[in-house]
Amino acid sequence: MADSRRVLLGISGGIAAYKVCSVISSLAKAGVAVKAVLTQQGQAFIPLLTVATLSRRPAYTDESFWQATQGRPLHIELGEWAELLVIAPLSANTLGKLAHGLADNLLTNTVLASTCPVLLAPAMNTDMWQQRAVQRNWHRVLEDARYHAINPGSGVLACDRIGTGRMAEPEDLLAHIYSLLHSGGRRDLAGKHLLISTGSTREFLDPVRFIGNPASGKMGVALAQAAIHRGATVTLVHGPLEDALKARLGGIQAIEVTTAEEMHRAMLTYLPQVDWVVMAAAVADIKPATQAATKLAKADLPESLPLAPVPDIVADLAQRRQPHQRLIGFAAQTGDIVPPALEKLRRKGLDAIVANPIDVAGSGFGCDRNQAILLTQAGEKIAIPPCTKLEMAHQIFEVLGVRF
Ligand code: C5P
Numbered sequence: 351m352a353d354s355r356r357v358l359l360g361i362s363g364g365i366a367a368y369k370v371c372s373v374i375s376s377l378a379k380a381g382v383a384v385k386a387v388l389t390q391q392g393q394a395f396i397p398l399l400t401v402a403t404l405s406r407r408p409a410y411t412d413e414s415f416w417q418a419t420q421g422r423p424l425h426i427e428l429g430e431w432a433e434l435l436v437i438a439p440l441s442a443n444t445l446g447k448l449a450h451g452l453a454d455n456l457l458t459n460t461v462l463a464s465t466c467p468v469l470l471a472p473a474m475n476t477d478m479w480q481q482r483a484v485q486r487n488w489h490r491v492l493e494d495a496r497y498h499a500i501n502p503g504s505g506v507l508a509c510d511r512i513g514t515g516r517m518a519e520p521e522d523l524l525a526h527i528y529s530l531l532h533s534g535g536r537r538d539l540a541g542k543h544l545l546i547s548t549g550s551t552r553e554f555l556d557p558v559r560f561i562g563n564p565a566s567g568k569m570g571v572a573l574a575q576a577a578i579h580r581g582a583t584v585t586l587v588h589g590p591l592e593d594a595l596k597a598r599l600g601g602i603q604a605i606e607v608t609t610a611e612e613m614h615r616a617m618l619t620y621l622p623q624v625d626w627v628v629m630a631a632a633v634a635d636i637k638p639a640t641q642a643a644t645k646l647a648k649a650d651l652p653e654s655l656p657l658a659p660v661p662d663i664v665a666d667l668a669q670r671r672q673p674h675q676r677l678i679g680f681a682a683q684t685g686d687i688v689p690p691a692l693e694k695l696r697r698k699g700l701d702a703i704v705a706n707p708i709d710v711a712g713s714g715f716g717c718d719r720n721q722a723i724l725l726t727q728a729g730e731k732i733a734i735p736p737c738t739k740l741e742m743a744h745q746i747f748e749v750l751g752v753r754f
Contacts, residue, residue, distance in 0.1 A: 357382055359385070359436050362440060364395065365395055367395040370520075377527070384405040387460060389457050424456065438523060439474075440470045440471055442479075468497050500526050500600065535579075547588070549589030551589050551609055552634065553636065569742075570588060572738075611661065664700065665699065679703045684708060687706065691703050692725055707721065
């Protein structure tokens with residue numbers, strides 16, 4: 351991401367502050383300008399020197415705020431500078447101040463002196479998180495469209511408790527930060543419910559052998575995250591995902607399936623409730639004609655494998671959809687990607703299809719990056735040059751958001 355992106359990081363008091371160091375480091379290495387504001391309690395957990403060194407910029411404290419002697423007030427400068435404000439960790443105390451519009455330190459004054467989106471990553475002990483007052487504040491703050499949440503996860507907490515209150519991991523924080531930088535905090539999909547499929551399906555011959563493909567599910571998870579940030583409700587139907595990817599599904603209703611038939615059933619179940627369907631899954635088009643319930647001995651394996659078709663899920667959804675529902679497919683192709691994708695767009699009855707090459711290094715199955723040509727039913731052909739899958743997801747929604 352270009353140098354011009356500007357993230358202001360607010361660090362309030364919590365042991366999860368240590369995780370923020372790697373976030374600052376990754377952003378700075380990617381060329382994002384990071385400035386940081388530490389509350390007094392934040393400084394108890396992480397030295398100013400660490401933050402300033404990692405960000406390659408000065409970091410600010412209440413001391414810099416109250417003792418400023420020249421120039422414009424620091425909170426105004428920082429508030430105007432920030433393109434995105436991230437508060438991680440967000441303590442119960444700072445949350446309470448945000449919920450009530452209070453401003454008694456540099457961080458809370460800067461929040462009030464800025465208009466950019468604010469990403470909140472709470473971290474606290476389970477009992478603190480579950481206090482009614484804290485939950486009230488959390489819901490109250492999120493009523494304001496300016497605030498975006500990364501809900502705390504569950505796990506072992508630093509207080510030796512197991513429960514909810516763990517701050518999101520750095521990878522997850524970074525994905526949210528990049529996503530909000532792409533969308534600029536716009537909630538242009540607000541009120542829409544998206545049904546997204548992703549990953550591969552597996553068609554078993556016996557309990558150990560299956561027909562499948564290398565799709566990782568990264569594109570669909572990126573689509574789901576981007577849609578959530580743009581204000582949509584998301585239901586994600588996915589094949590097997592790596593744990594790191596599963597950890598990024600916070601706030602998303604996720605349904606895990608294995609076979610194309612299970613995916614078909616899940617998609618049909620949710621179809622009536624949704625506005626858009628994005629079928630990013632790489633469905634196995636065929637399955638073994640018979641499935642053994644127990645493992646076949648090597649000697650019993652057939653020399654050739656009789657195959658049977660699986661349902662064409664998206665084509666079936668197109669038959670059953672209501673007039674206001676929109677269907678977007680994906681076409682993973684080799685060679686000239688446009689003609690076969692156009693043919694699928696028409697044959698399956700889709701509103702748009704994203705044709706992406708799987709024979710170009712650094713894009714397609716399993717990669718973090720992708721490139722594509724977005725084809726619409728109206729005959730448009732929009733090139734999406736190589737970029738991260740998250741950026742591509744935002745570009746797809748930007749194009750389709752104004753057309754559908
Ligand atoms: O596999 P194919 O290239 O035909 O996939 C194009 C689109 O159709 C994708 O959106 C894919 O998810 C969908 N599809 C499906 N059911 C299948 C095969 C593909 O919905 N059995």
